[in-house]
Amino acid sequence: MAIFIEAITTLLTLAGLAYLLLALWGTRDFAHYWRRKSVDAGFAPDVTILKPVKGVDQRMYAGLVSHCRQQYAGRFEIVFGVSSRNDPAVSEIERLQVEFPECAIRLVECRERLGTSGKVSNLVQMLREARYEYVVINDSDIRVSPHYLTRVMQCFSDAKVGMVTAPYIGRTAEGGRGLTVWSRLEALGISTDFLPGVLTARRLEGGIHFGLGSTLATSKSVLAKAGGLESLTEYLADDYEMGARISAAGYRVELSNEVVETTVPEYHFGGFKDHQLRWARSTRDSRKLGYLGLGITYAVPWAVMTCVASGLALWSFSLLSVVLLARVAVALSVGVGVLGDEQVLRDLWLLPLRDFFGLGFWMWSFAGDTVVWRGELFALRDGRIRPVHPVGSQ
Template sequence: MALAIEAITALLTLCGLAYLLLALWGTRDFAHYWRRRLKDTGFAPDVSILKPVKGIDPHMYDGLVSHCRQQYAGNFEILFGVGSMDDPAMGEIERLQRAFPDCIIRVVECRERLGTSGKVSNLVQMLREARYEHVLINDSDIYVSPLYLARVMACFADASVGLVTAPYIGRTESGGGRTLWSRLEALGISTDFLPGVLTARKLEHGIRFGLGSTLATSKSVLAKAGGLEPLTEYLADDYEMGARIAAAGYRVELCAEVVETTVPAYRFRGFCDHQLRWARSTRDSRKLGYVGLGITFALPWAVMTCIASGFALWSFSLLSVVVLARVAVALSVGVGILRDGQVLRDLWLLPLRDFFGLGFWAWSFAGDTVVWRGERFHLRDGRIAR
């Protein structure tokens, strides 16, 4: 039995090491692709930015201001969707309108509840009010650079592109807002989540899903993909939108423009709820790929191999190679692609992050309950129900 456990953990470690090498390959391919693409196409279609809001998120106003300061050749408007004009976010929106009177900022009151997902329900109603053919959807707390719109919308110069999405980093708050759990989540985004995306992009010759940090498309493409209405019951609406647009025959482009989101000052329970929601939504979205996700946690498997082998010399050699590969992935993606300085600060937390990642992967198979904005839902094939 002991020999069998040793053999299994060693095999899983080798599979995890192979994944890390694939992640490095995918990262290199992505960097080379965008090095060739970095040129001004001059394509700047008019665009409506759709931002569904509910309440006030940390640093929300700074993110909204960054959208108003775009250096963009085309016209753009910002639409906010609220469930009620009494929503606390209205104060921040009115403040933004006063600060940027030359920017087209409108509020859409979304009175209908079209499905379980209030966010997508709002998006359906906002889309009806959008003035322009191209639309860009992102969350209320997303912070962007002044060239964000120019770089994202330039991708549509290629007529085969139906959706443009973008990688992101999770910025932890300073001072008391920087908890251990918020640092672990931010580290996971930069060194675990995006490497998986880049590996999938390489192996599948492109991506067939979207990332909620940026979902840019057009009304006509959305209509051919079935519209937003079918997504009102899905938790991972960003994934579903990308999958349906890809199925309609369009290409999903992962832009090199990196945006930021704020990671809340999680306590342990909030961290677990959020990680488990991510894990279970991914489980339902990419069933076969998610089963294989367990082998990607090479570092925990390597540590378990050392224990199972009785701390044999060969197991420490294998652990050393895995540590080198894991750090290489973290630095090449987190620092090289995302320019996330937090990765260097928290690199020593990688083993803890990976053990938690493996634990949440296993835990995700134990149930179907997720917590989203304080509400508890049940997940069935990606659909959410109370």
């Protein structure tokens, strides 16, 4: 039995090492693609930014301001959507309108509830108010550079592109109580775990066929051909579904080289656990076959288990050393090289802990079908969510 366990963990470690090498290949391919790619710098169609908002967090306003400071050749407007005029975010939007009178900013009250997902329900109603053919959807806490719209919209100069999405980093607090170990693990996972998986999938599948919620840029006509937003009101991973449907409609989904920021909350373990399980189970339902293979990507935990199973044999420590070297190489090439996330250097020592938690949540994700989202418990079936009962807020 001991020999059998040792053989299994060794095979899983080698498979994980192979994945890390594929991730480095995918990263190199992505960087090379954008070095040689030419875009029409003068292509700047008019665009509507759709931002559904609910409540206020500490860094939301800075993200909103970054959208108003776009250096964009075309016209753009920002349409905010709230479920109620009593939402605390309304005062922040009114403040934004006063601070940036030259920017076209509108607020839409979305009174209808069209499905389980309040966010998508609001987006359906906001889309009706959009003046322009092209739309960019992103979350309220997303922070962007002044060239964000220029770089995203230039991709549409290729008529085959139906959606543009963007990589992102998770920005933690600079210090103090907000910089918890759980927040650091969350941000580290985005830059060194999640995006390497995206770049690997992009290389192996000949492109990406899904969207990332950090940016979902498309046009009304393409969205209509893909089934519209109305068909997504019951889905948890609406960003993934939107990209998958646009890809299935015959359009290309482009991963931009424009990196944006999202805010990582002041997580304690409960909030970290809820978010990780929600991500894991939504991915499990969206990419069933790919998700089964995700378990082998955690090479460091498998290598440590191989050391234990082999009775601390010298060869197993050699294998662990190679795996650690490959894991650090992926973290630095993607997290620092592609994303420019300096937090990776700060938290590099947490990589093994991050990978053990990642493997644990992957296993845990198969033990149930419930997710916590915005303080509510939902049952998840084939990507669709159904409310169960309210739980304590994250």
